[in-house]
Amino acid sequence: MPISSLAALPIRRLTPRDLSACADLSEDRGWSREEHKWGLLLTAGNGFGIDDPDGGLVAACVVTEYGSGQRLELGAIGMVLVAERHSRKGVGRRLMRHVVAAMDGTPLTLHATLVGRPLYEEIGFKTVGRAEMLMGHFTPDGSEPSVATRAATAEDLPSILRLDAEVFGADRTSVIVRLPAFADQVRVAEENGRITGYATAWPNMRTHVVGPLIARDTETAKALIGSLAARTDRPLRTDVDVRHEELLTWAKERGLAPVMSNSVMVLGATELPGDWTRRFAPLTVAAG
Numbered sequence: 001m002p003i004s005s006l007a008a009l010p011i012r013r014l015t016p017r018d019l020s021a022c023a024d025l026s027e028d029r030g031w032s033r034e035e036h037k038w039g040l041l042l043t044a045g046n047g048f049g050i051d052d053p054d055g056g057l058v059a060a061c062v063v064t065e066y067g068s069g070q071r072l073e074l075g076a077i078g079m080v081l082v083a084e085r086h087s088r089k090g091v092g093r094r095l096m097r098h099v100v101a102a103m104d105g106t107p108l109t110l111h112a113t114l115v116g117r118p119l120y121e122e123i124g125f126k127t128v129g130r131a132e133m134l135m136g137h138f139t140p141d142g143s144e145p146s147v148a149t150r151a152a153t154a155e156d157l158p159s160i161l162r163l164d165a166e167v168f169g170a171d172r173t174s175v176i177v178r179l180p181a182f183a184d185q186v187r188v189a190e191e192n193g194r195i196t197g198y199a200t201a202w203p204n205m206r207t208h209v210v211g212p213l214i215a216r217d218t219e220t221a222k223a224l225i226g227s228l229a230a231r232t233d234r235p236l237r238t239d240v241d242v243r244h245e246e247l248l249t250w251a252k253e254r255g256l257a258p259v260m261s262n263s264v265m266v267l268g269a270t271e272l273p274g275d276w277t278r279r280f281a282p283l284t285v286a287a288g
Helices: 003-008 016-028 035-044 091-102 117-123 154-168 218-229 245-253
Strands: 011-014 046-051 057-068 071-082 108-112 126-136 149-151 185-191 194-204 207-215 236-241 257-267 279-281
Touching (some): 011 091, 016 057, 016 071, 035 057, 035 071, 035 194, 108 117, 117 257, 126 245, 149 218, 154 194, 154 207, 185 218, 194 218
Parallel strands (some): 071 108, 207 236
Antiparallel strands (some): 011 046, 046 057, 057 071, 108 257, 126 236, 149 185, 194 207, 236 279
């Protein structure tokens, strides 16, 4: 398709009915289909896409909005994909500029691969950090965790929401309330009846992804990861802020090997909100 024809194709909002087409697009670019994750993103977030007249999607991405009431505080952009047959024709740039304009000045964040970063820099995104993806079968060291953890209950939800908003720096209620149905495990760390951290393990193809991982300190983060690992036979995958050097070293010693790293980028802000010292891993790099 000529570039001029691509530029004339309208950008529309995606819905959960587009899940299969989005998964096909992932597969077209050599990614896993990740239908479970796409389902969450298309439900909790806002998808944008360009239809291919020959069938399927030319391009797609999702923006997950965070904030309370009518006040948007942050938007997380993810799953920016252009079909291989339409790549290197300016489609991704056009889609990103459309999304930025649609967000109307709301601060935005995304995790960029080495390949994607030049495009985001051209649009105005700045690198503010880095996250390292780890994956592998977790091997416990046999010691007892120093922090107590347990399965979360429905009664824990208000406390989890308060802690998450405090640490993340924006209200993520629309996503957090979906975690019990989305994840196979939701666990909390508790001290004297107060929740000091929480984490989930959700299924993604053959792995369990650990995220979000919110914890008072590194020992609490370790206890949460260990408790999730003890209840699955799948390899674990997680994306850890590289500033958490102690946790990264520990996880690698336990069998989680580095796979790749992404640049954490922002537009419309100088840094991410919240408390990075307690924010160890995102729900997914696509949603922050």
